[in-house]
Amino acid sequence: MTLTWLDEPTVDALRAALRMVAPDLADGVIVPRGLEPSDDPQWCGASAEVDGRFVVKFAWAQPPARRICYQVRLLDVLRVAVPWLPLPMVVASSRSPAMLVTRRAAAMPFFDIRRLITPADRPTAAGDLAAILAGLHDPEVLVAVSAAIGPLPGPMAPASTDTLRARFGALIRSDQRERVSTWCDWADRALATPGRTVLVHGDFHGDNHLWDRESLRLRLVVDWETAGTGEPEFDLRCLPGDCGVELFTATVAQYERVSGTTLDTDRIMAWHLRTVLGDALWRAEAGVALPDRRTPAQWVDDLEARFTALGTFG
Incomplete structure (x- = not known):
């Protein structure tokens, strides 16, 4: 699947992406973290909490989009290779647009x-x-x-x-x-x-x-x-x-x-x-x-x- 990312760093763009990746979360309360424009594509990525129960990682440029997809793949492998490692619980993930949704831990x-x-x-x-x-x-x-x-x-x-x-x-x-x-x-x-x-x-x-x-x-x-x-x-x-x-x-x-x-x-x-x-x-x-x-x-x-x-x- 082709790798894509958000068009802009806005809550509206994130909500639209969630409708494709995790529709049940799209209408939730979104609290972004690090959602700031950047001139360097390397850092055009951020996260957000949704309804206080989920964490979403997303990007609006290729480098962080690649890192998100790499993390998704690595978590899958680590969960098998090191089952005792305390890893985030993945709820949803996508390459188009690049996104990782995990359950927010009580920690x-x-x-x-x-x-x-x-x-x-x-x-x-x-x-x-x-x-x-x-x-x-x-x-x-x-x-x-x-x-x-x-x-x-x-x-x-x-x-x-x-x-x-x-x-x-x-x-x-x-x-x-x-x-x-x-x-x-x-x-x-x-x-x-x-x-x-x-x-x-x-x-x-x-x-x-x-x-x-x-x-x-x-x-x-x-x-x-x-x-x-x-x-x-x-x-x-x-x-x-x-x-x-x-x-x-x-x-x-x-x-x-x-x-x-x-x-x-x-x-x-x-x-x-x-x-x-x-x-x-x-x-x-x-x-x-x-x-x-x-x-x-x-x-x-x-x-x-x-x-x-x-x-x-x-």
Whole structure:
């Protein structure tokens, strides 16, 4: 079937598409998320809640339309290859127009519950994170998925250190610029040789793993459209900032225990550095506020605190 997408980023266009893909939802209450025009076709995609019970992913350009269809196919394969993985429940999907409808889970993004995790809760939370990631990274999972789908893409890489050296200095204090340059040199050394190859989620940040507020257990992992081949450390790169150093180190220890493999913390922190600074860079240059409404300079101070707490040279 030919791949198509919405003509425009509007609720009316989405409602018309739902009449073709999931007619029972077309007259529901639609609350869009990220439904904003973009000059870059790469980012012409969004999601919406329908009646508070369903989540719809859709696109109005080819690149995100392809990612939606890739995610649909990957979810089908993962459901067979890794049946215990907490995946979204697919209600409907389509290539024309590209759309994925899943049932909304009674769970909350990690960002909304992380402050509730006490030191006593930490081992269980770390165990949940480690079990999901270590299980996904099992070599047999990559073999099964590759056999079903074929060659897989690599995940979307964060900003390069060359980009950060050239452009990030304008966003921070003069006393921080040399420090960031030194960090970039260190990251280059840490990532100079390739790591082992596994299936990675590719975007495992706190909005993409959902938790039960009462039990503080991980219930669902969403947004698989950038999954592909990469190194295990890449998938843990958001945890130092999202979880805090204590939960991050507990997760690494649990991961190594359940998987029987070793993680390279320097590699994780090198990816973390590029991810954090790259996120701050594009947001600042696009005039988009950082998620916590602070400044790139403050994010640099946070990074330094994490490097210090971990005893990592940065």
